[in-house]
Amino acid sequence: MTIYTAMPLELVLDGLGNEPGPFVETTVKGMTVQLVPVAPGVGRIVRLLTAPLDSYLKPEFAPGQLIGYLPQDAQNGTLPPASSPSDFAGYLV
Secondary structure (H helix, E strand, C coil): CCCCCCCCHHHHCCCCCCCCCCCEEEEECCEEEEEEEEECCEEEEEEEEECCHHHHHCHHHCCCCEEECCCHHHHCCCCCCCCCHHHHCCCCC
């Protein structure tokens, strides 16, 4: 591959070896989504992995939107220590 640029090569290739952040795959409203955790129970949508076709057109599921989700332990029926179901009352599931 040949790159023609007036910029220094160090600036062009800066960050090439960096891996993207930790992703979380979870189920929200019956859809499997890939998220980047922002805060406990809140994630930024990276992409929809499995969803009905009309979900791809909804702006609330567009990449970059913030969405609440339950931790994987809570989805399996067990809650993390020192948590109660009322802690997760506002999450979308």
